[in-house]
Amino acid sequence: MAWTAHTIIQNGKAIPFEEARIHPLAVGVAYGAAVFEGIRAYMNPSTGRLSVFRLEEHLARLDQGMKFLRFDDPPSRDALRQGVLDSVRANAPDDDCYIRLQVHIESRGSQATTGKVGWVCAATPRERSPQRESGLSVCVSSWTRIADNTMPARVKATANYHAGRIATLQAKADGYDAPILLTRDGKLSEAAAACLFLVRDGALVTPGRDSDILESVTRDTVLQLAAEHGIPAQERRADRTELHVADEVFLCGTGQELVPVTSVDRLPVADGRPGPLTMRLQAAYEAVVRGTTNAHAEWRTPVI
Ligand SMILES: Cc1ncc(COP(=O)(O)O)c(C=O)c1O
Structure with missing residues (x-):
């Protein structure tokens, strides 16, 4: 687990990880109006290449969530797929990654505010459960x-x-x-x-x-x-x-x-x-x- 995440994708743009921002009164924070996916990318030990596991199923579930939360003008599946792949590539990890893809309301407003919608995708290292073998x-x-x-x-x-x-x-x-x-x-x-x-x-x-x-x-x-x-x-x-x-x-x-x-x-x-x-x-x-x-x-x- 040698690598560290230095780059994050926010609204489609690669920016330094620590510079991602959302207002504390954004509806995504204030009322928890956000949906996300936790996704993993795994390294194949023979090829040294990473692949994202069941990406399409995660993107489909996220689409259902955005629809259910009545988000205005949600990001397209293609944009989010690209964001996931970019979040991994940009960090050039030499090991498995955990990817958090999150879509939230980034403007201020009331409980019933449905936009403006923003999103972020972060690939980070994540320990595997220490109890995978012991239980x-x-x-x-x-x-x-x-x-x-x-x-x-x-x-x-x-x-x-x-x-x-x-x-x-x-x-x-x-x-x-x-x-x-x-x-x-x-x-x-x-x-x-x-x-x-x-x-x-x-x-x-x-x-x-x-x-x-x-x-x-x-x-x-x-x-x-x-x-x-x-x-x-x-x-x-x-x-x-x-x-x-x-x-x-x-x-x-x-x-x-x-x-x-x-x-x-x-x-x-x-x-x-x-x-x-x-x-x-x-x-x-x-x-x-x-x-x-x-x-x-x-x-x-x-x-x-
Ligand atoms: C509440 C809850 N149940 C089940 C799961 C397992 O879901 P998945 O296999 O799609 O990761 C998760 C995953 O994060 C979860 O948060």
Whole structure:
């Protein structure tokens, strides 16, 4: 992780990283009127080349968010795609990058202001989860996941993150690595910034899209890889106590990648060690994001 980010793209222009600006009273800050994507670019160890993983899916989700937030004259998909690639190229990283692409209202106004819209794209180094191999100790939070008719759960709006933030701070204060959030009716939903999978009787179980989840790109990747590896999977409502009878539990997301959970509320998951299916899927994920397999070349956009 030797490189540092010196350049950021703001409204399509490359500028020094520390010189990006937005007014503190901008509606994007004052009312959290912003949507974003967290994206990763991975280095292929043989070619030394970076490619962005599932860029088109991230751009499509961002478009849905901008539409939902009724942004005026939002940046085009082509401009944002170019911004992502430029943010990586401009910094000439010699390792993987985490890319934050954010679109916000940069003018001042009221809660109902819908423009002027601005955007920023930053590629930075990011540590991988230190628990990728050892596993996470999680708790079930007393905070519930935002309900879809309170906040738009399937839109990646910055304001949604307040709930995950307080749940994470509480979990850490209580000595856990991360929280799992339930829906308002007590079913499993997801973690603070990652989706949730269980393994039961050799099959994957993940809370369905009707469980107030973010419709995660990584969750979709895991489901596709599982199908290709002959691992059955169910997307369905899932109970809290299933966490305690599961053979394996793991979290997945662009930032977290694929991380085993080894205890829930201090009860070990099975024998308290990362499970075999989890680690098999983690290896399959690693191969597909990095391009050490030829499979799914369509998911990798080369940064040239
Ligand atoms: C609340 C939430 N759920 C799930 C995820 C996983 O989504 P993705 O796989 O698209 O990164 C994220 C990712 O940041 C998230 O913030």
